[in-house]
Amino acid sequence: MPFVFDDKAALADNLAAYAAELEHLHPVLGPVLADRLQECVDGVDASVILEELLFALSNVEE
DSSP states (O other): OOOOOOTTSSSHHHHHHHHHHHHHOOHHHHHHHHHHHHHHHHHHOOOHHHHHHHHHHHHHHO
């Protein structure tokens, strides 16, 4: 079922639900995107997150 933002739920709960859905979208990128989303919630520096995403993208087979 596609993620639907719940305006009555806490933002952290919405992001956790979205991250859980992302994990299943792609065998490599899904878990990476879910982890990076959680890092955003946790306040990790955006440049670190971007670097990790770019690394993951560069390692995905076409």
